[in-house]
């Protein structure tokens with residue numbers, strides 16, 4: 114996105130989580146786990162889950178509407194939804210989201226890069242703006258992993274939550290606050306088995322055999338994923354910062370995918386940026402997959418942890434394996450982050 118006189122500029126931020134809150138204590142009533150284990154190993158205290166009958170598009174619409182309002186915009190040339198839990202395998206979720214936002218007729222498509230999805234989507238939409246194809250884009254990260262978790266898997270059920278976050282991009286100059294700079298995206302498909310849902314795609318369906326129940330659930334090998342997440346995010350953030358000419362001491366905030374509080378601390382140490390410079394909301398929302406980066410961005414904006422003029426790097430890591438990062442000087446935007454009042458779901462609903 115560099116090297117031209119046109120860049121994608123962040124002009125609005127919004128996020129939303131569904132009202133139903135599942136605490137660690139509630140999980141421990143149904144699974145062999147404890148609040149102490151979950152808090153000490155992950156930093157998570159609670160997570161939000163969608164109501165029965167809800168879907169990813171419902172969350173994406175809420176976040177998208179808030180990002181449009183934050184930008185003072187009522188249209189967008191492109192709508193991109195980053196998700197690994199689309200409403201259906203086919204068609205993509207984005208066209209329906211666009212229509213429900215009153216944007217029928219615009220380009221709309223999904224991007225799937227699991228927890229790196231939002232950073233990938235920023236790259237794609239930002240490139241469309243920088244190339245002159247689009248003037249504006251609504252980039253949404255939304256996931257509902259509660260719908261694909263194994264009800265008996267205490268590890269994944271402790272970690273993941275549902276949510277959505279969105280950023281509105283407009284065309285601007287590469288030198289102005291909010292311009293996306295130094296984008297890095299990467300992947301390693303040789304380790305795809307570390308984070309996967311085995312069934313539901315062409316490989317399982319072409320066998321003509323029904324999927325086994327456990328193959329329809331999300332699974333993750335936590336230990337190796339932890340090590341990859343730290344190494345890949347640290348390397349990517351460092352490279353992005355170097356590309357835009359920032360030393361570690363120049364970086365005010367590192368806004369990372371919220372996978373585990375211990376991962377944030379380890380990346381901070383590796384890149385030599387103080388842990389206090391890493392905004393985090395993982396205690397309240399858990400790992401919300403593609404929603405994670407825009408959700409923590411919105412929360413940090415509202416809490417005042419992010420302020421105009423700060424040099425920030427966004428970074429993600431997820432299934433694929435995939436990773437990515439991008440730098441920007443934080444612009445003068447007001448994030449819209451209003452949720453419905455929290456409720457406790459019935460134990461049969463999560």
Ligand code: ACO
Nearest residue numbers: 146150227228267268271335336338339342372373431432
């Ligand atoms: N409660 C109690 N015990 C548990 C729980 C739980 N919720 N979960 C696991 N355990 C147990 C395990 O069964 C194991 O027991 P054992 O020793 O008797 O076999 C023990 O705790 C240790 O298990 P580990 O998996 O080694 O625990 P670890 O400390 O590694 O923490 C975790 C697991 C939290 C998953 C961690 O590995 C992690 O955060 N990994 C990275 C996740 C990540 O970065 N994801 C990003 C990408 S996700 C995406 O793209 C969708």
